[in-house]
Amino acid sequence: MRSDPSTGAAAVLPHDERPAHLLEVDGLSVEFQTRDGTVRVVDDVSFALREGETLAVLGESGSGKSVTSLAVLGLLPRPAGRIVSGSVRFRGTDLTALDERQLRELRGERLAMVFQDPQSALNPVMTVGDQIGEAARRRRRLSRRAARAKAIDMMRLVRIPDAERRVDDYPHQFSGGMRQRAVIAMALALDPDLVIADEPTTALDVTVQQQIMSLLRELQQSRGVGLVLISHDLGVVAGAADRVVVMYGGRVIESGPLRPVYDRPAHPYTVGLMRSVPEAEGDAPLVPIPGAPPSPADLPTGCAFHPRCPLAADRCRTEIPPLQPVGPDRLSACHYAEEVQRDGVPVQPAG
């Protein structure tokens, strides 16, 4: 079943007052050819991002977050990976129908990506300033001088101190947090409409993570860019996102506006994710989710989460729960979504 991510909003606002969608991913499925055959790693994923909104995509390692974002940007490793169904509409244009040249054009101008590891996104033998200014030089035909001035402006924007001096530094002269700021400056240099940040703070310590998150949030608001924030840590994105999509085993298992999902999750996996990271407020004990996330090559039958779920019943072992509305603008793929929302989920004893 295809879900319509706009259903909830339609119920709240009349059609012509609804903010337009910047990005609409509908029924996206991605397969990889591996030595063990064809593996579906993203399965019927739908979500939407309105103009100027921040969407968090959450899930454990291997849940398909990065593959989804690579597919959105047309960056899947070829020929192993391919989109087998679904569409990715950016301001109404289906990106899956564009050729490589058109995609590259869009990625330079309108879409930008911030990767997990700033180390690999930066060229070690080029100054930070040259790298930030390069796209502007190439695409806007700026002189060296103008590109350098642009780089300094961008470095100020992302609050790299002493920008005039540091513009000529090499990446290794920057701390991890400053490198990630430089990568964000690169991504924003051409004023994109959409930025996808894939675990932009994972390699950083907690304080620096918070600083980078506030920076992203602030830039998103001041520049009106749409932001997709990918993370495995609900705590990290809680203060920055408007909406959240939770993935498990390549599927969306819950989605909705951040606060209501955070306050009353409607899927036991979302509850587990929340218990496994430190809370912003309160001091509830950390409880890891027992077991390990499944391999997409070998998904459990029925609900893929059932082997780890404290509420699993017979039905969960055989029937895949469809994503269904569980409140305004909210969806959950749990047979017991209502009960979870109402009563919560018991904490599972360790072991």
Ligand SMILES: Nc1ncnc2c1ncn2[C@@H]1O[C@H](COP(=O)(O)OP(=O)(O)OP(=O)(O)O)[C@@H](O)[C@H]1O
């Ligand atoms: N090039 C590839 N070939 C085959 N399988 C792949 C390839 N890239 C990713 N996968 C598989 O696709 C699944 C989803 O991977 P993905 O990188 O999207 O996970 P993720 O949610 O981003 O995890 P993490 O939090 O570790 O970054 C994983 O099982 C992974 O092994």
Ligand SMILES: [Mg+2]
């Ligand atoms: Mg990833």
